[in-house]
Amino acid sequence: MESLYVIKIGGNIVDNPALLTACLQSFAKVKGQAILVHGGGKLATSIADSMGVQQTMVDGRRITDEATLKIVTMVYAGYINKNIVAQLQAEGVNAIGLSGVDGNLILAHKRVHATIDYGWVGDIDMVNTDLLLQLLSKNSKLVIAPITHDGKGQLLNTNADTIAQSLATALALKYQVHLIYGFEKEGVLKDVNDSNSVVAQIDKQLYKKLKEEKIIFEGMIPKIDNAFSALEHGVQSVIIGKAEKMDELINGTAGTTITL
Amino acid sequence: MESLYVIKIGGNIVDNPALLTACLQSFAKVKGQAILVHGGGKLATSIADSMGVQQTMVDGRRITDEATLKIVTMVYAGYINKNIVAQLQAEGVNAIGLSGVDGNLILAHKRVHATIDYGWVGDIDMVNTDLLLQLLSKNSKLVIAPITHDGKGQLLNTNADTIAQSLATALALKYQVHLIYGFEKEGVLKDVNDSNSVVAQIDKQLYKKLKEEKIIFEGMIPKIDNAFSALEHGVQSVIIGKAEKMDELINGTAGTTITL
Numbered sequence: 001m002e003s004l005y006v007i008k009i010g011g012n013i014v015d016n017p018a019l020l021t022a023c024l025q026s027f028a029k030v031k032g033q034a035i036l037v038h039g040g041g042k043l044a045t046s047i048a049d050s051m052g053v054q055q056t057m058v059d060g061r062r063i064t065d066e067a068t069l070k071i072v073t074m075v076y077a078g079y080i081n082k083n084i085v086a087q088l089q090a091e092g093v094n095a096i097g098l099s100g101v102d103g104n105l106i107l108a109h110k111r112v113h114a115t116i117d118y119g120w121v122g123d124i125d126m127v128n129t130d131l132l133l134q135l136l137s138k139n140s141k142l143v144i145a146p147i148t149h150d151g152k153g154q155l156l157n158t159n160a161d162t163i164a165q166s167l168a169t170a171l172a173l174k175y176q177v178h179l180i181y182g183f184e185k186e187g188v189l190k191d192v193n194d195s196n197s198v199v200a201q202i203d204k205q206l207y208k209k210l211k212e213e214k215i216i217f218e219g220m221i222p223k224i225d226n227a228f229s230a231l232e233h234g235v236q237s238v239i240i241g242k243a244e245k246m247d248e249l250i251n252g253t254a255g256t257t258i259t260l
Numbered sequence: 261m262e263s264l265y266v267i268k269i270g271g272n273i274v275d276n277p278a279l280l281t282a283c284l285q286s287f288a289k290v291k292g293q294a295i296l297v298h299g300g301g302k303l304a305t306s307i308a309d310s311m312g313v314q315q316t317m318v319d320g321r322r323i324t325d326e327a328t329l330k331i332v333t334m335v336y337a338g339y340i341n342k343n344i345v346a347q348l349q350a351e352g353v354n355a356i357g358l359s360g361v362d363g364n365l366i367l368a369h370k371r372v373h374a375t376i377d378y379g380w381v382g383d384i385d386m387v388n389t390d391l392l393l394q395l396l397s398k399n400s401k402l403v404i405a406p407i408t409h410d411g412k413g414q415l416l417n418t419n420a421d422t423i424a425q426s427l428a429t430a431l432a433l434k435y436q437v438h439l440i441y442g443f444e445k446e447g448v449l450k451d452v453n454d455s456n457s458v459v460a461q462i463d464k465q466l467y468k469k470l471k472e473e474k475i476i477f478e479g480m481i482p483k484i485d486n487a488f489s490a491l492e493h494g495v496q497s498v499i500i501g502k503a504e505k506m507d508e509l510i511n512g513t514a515g516t517t518i519t520l
Contacts, residue, residue, distance in 0.1 A: 102358075
């Protein structure tokens, strides 16, 4: 099977032109098919500020009221997505930018939660694998904005990490999928204050131990839980590490690689 | 040859939810392939206002400085494009929304003008006909936002009427193309104050006469000049009329049909 890289980058890269350009150059160099999923929360927040739309975060999730949905749709699917695609085109990569709405790529439903109303936040029901395969077969690289829809005309703000995972697992039957999460840290660190203490490889057993020792805690736990879920659904490897080192993450020489 | 409808709708429809829904229902009913090109200037202006970004118009064209380019990219390629696609999906149409950047669909260059600096406004150099044919062959309806690029990473704000015309002429060799411009008026009116005085059909000879009689003047002249240019490049018919009557425009029972 051919390799496919699904790469997620977040706000710390998207909002920094120099880092973004370096990251896109790495993405452009990937041989064969690749999908980039981007966030863009910081820019959404600054646009919201300039429009006087107050933002509420609960556990790191954006409560998406009507005005905020409009802003994230504009920022993610418009500004960020099209700027990334234009930069990739300039690197000689014939990228196509899509949201989960386009071609019914990602169908979702409004999040149901016992106590918190997240507003127009979507949880994913289905990925249109046929469309992905069709577009990838034309040798295109895809750039995906984290906006989905419910099939009834409603747009939904959807977590970009989860989108990356859903696309990776949807394609795991057809490709050897490597799922890369670029974020602020070098990977899973043994010592949170020492960026040289990266744990290069984690399997289920070591994960259990690191959790018990509180080396892995808080925000890292759902990330790694999701990584194992992706691996159990056929993804070949999940790599998390510093987005600035995208070349090395792709080559497997930086970050933490998670395997079953 | 199969028929293809290229339909352009402007701000007066895009900014009115009830009119937009009716127009999209008409678009959804088109049998076979169709492309919708949308503007969205009014919404861009209101977002610019709320962000304190002053807008300058020269002869009805938006001077597109850096801040304005960001806004039109957000509004056209993000908010409007994705909302239209979501609504079409709800109508059972598997639409895909693209800008001219995606898949290098529309390559342009920054406008050169002797006296006016339009800023980041693009004039079209090339349409990627292969990509259009590939996407249309999968029976998709396409929704195009008027943002293009220069191939060097620069996004460009591009007139939606011109995009509709460029796409129509690019596809004229493969389809029998009908190009429809939906706007505020019923069509070309003999008496500008009487909406029942639509001239149903105009050819070159009649156009010359109507111009001499000052029945056609000002903003209508470039529209009709462009229509003739499209016809001379192989487009089958150009129809201009009230966007609210999209059904009848598609059926050819309203508006002004322009032929050679």
